[in-house]
Amino acid sequence: MDDENMPIGILEIAGYDVSSLLWEQDEIEQAVKELALFPQFREHFTEAFDLINYATSFWLEELSYSERAGSVIATMFRLRDPIDEHVGYADAASLPAVIRQFSSVDRTVADSQLVATYALVQAVQALAVLANWLFQTEVDLYDLDEDLIVHLHAADPKKYAELVQVERLKNRDVEIEARETFRVFMGDAYRAYMLADLYKQTENIDVSKGTFNVSSFLHKALKTAFSAKAYQRASSAGKANSKPESEKQQTVVRNFARVTQAAKRRIAANPTISGADLVKEIVEKDGIATIPTVRKYLKKGGFLPR
Template sequence: MDDEKMPYGVLEIAGFDVSSLLWEQDEIEQAVRELALYPQFHEHFKEAFGLINYATSFWLEELSYADHAGAVIATMYRLRDSIDEHASYANPSSLPDVIRQFHQVDRNAQDSHLAATYALVRATEGLTVLANWLFETEVSIYDLDEELVLHLHATAPKHYAALVQEERLKDRDVEIEARESFRECLGDAQRALMLAELCQQIESIDVSKKSFNVSGFLCKPLNDAFSAKAFQRASSAGKANSKPNSEKQLSAVQTFARVSQSAKRHIVANPKISASELVKALVETEGIASPPTVRKYLKKGNFLPR
């Protein structure tokens, strides 16, 4: 396997198996455009792809990408959860140094490259959660009458989209979660791109002069930017905790417990069970919740990825 290729099954966006975040952006965008409800979320996807395209532009050297760009991007995507965890405890301006702590990442990559790649990964995560929610909503209607749905898809796309829209409205909580996750990911991507821009400016300056304080140059604008994120998270947490015994929260706790217990049981019975098989077992066999909800709680319980 080439260093810049991701293992099969690592990432699927709107039904398309992604093997390279650098070279398959056109294919990913085409897969997203084919979603029945794409027109309703056109601006969301436009924003995500705009951030992704800008992030990849940091790797351009004249008219082509740097030779090691694909490998760095693939590696950082695979390590995204660990990198994000470490970054959450670090000073915002130290993101490139945090990333370099992982020996798998090419340490010769410039700070601007690493910050931009982090932005690319976060924007891709946001794109993925929104696109896959729409894709799974669309797929679920085939359980009604597959032949009829296929016929509508081929001959009456407006009626097909209306059917998908009806399915979408059945679980608004899942939509809210997808939208919130999308917005958080893109917010992280925007801040990381600001860091990438600052790093790029610094890289073009002769920093060997003792009078130039790189750390001081970066710290204040980045800390100001990220403090908004911290405030937003704290505010959201306060609202969520205002009614700790609400029916919705109790239901979420119970669902998480059911997912965790069932996941442990299936993994003990079959230690080699894949992520897709585990989700399918909990959704179709046990009927615990919808696929997006099951995946969310499996990830929360550290059962995914596997």
């Protein structure tokens, strides 16, 4: 795990394909800010980004990130489901051991860094749930009249946002699920961040210099101990909500593969096919997803523009 740019697997946030949770935080934030309804959820997104920044700071070594940071973060994100499953049945204090069991990280990586990374992963999932719900709301709007919506998006952003708001109100159940799942992930993220801070204090203890605040340490230790059961309850509650998201990610993978194969077949049969006709045939003749979704996957696969 020496490659700091190790891919994290398939992750899309607000239409942006994420390849590094360590180095692409600015790009992710920019993609989120471009959402039409971002202003209405500014505080939620700020909360998530702040916690992600706090958690990432555990990897700073003299104003630069540790060379292991990128690979550890990427590995933990890929293994988040099995780690979460075992964390749900363990007490909070065993979190570093659970992470090491699955990720096989170098022993030189501190427990505080592992737990902070767990907090980062939870916060990223919270961010993705909320951002992708808002992004999908915009994608759904394009099904009404794509040409009109594209024009409106460019010519009158305010009117475009109003239409997105109308689309949002059509399915409040989806919104409720997204907001509840966001809160569960953020709850887990905060508890993990607090625990990471606790581990960091113990790692930096130097009683001889009198720099260790015993009172503060005991207060946080007791708070952590009493929050362990609440932590388990929150983790368990999040299981039902996180499964649909995992299934959704699997569906994304399958649909992307189907669109890619369909595009290859149709281009092989007609090398001069236009981009518009390629999208139309895949939607109408192959029956794969909607026009905006197919176009998105074709762009992702490098088939558009043509």
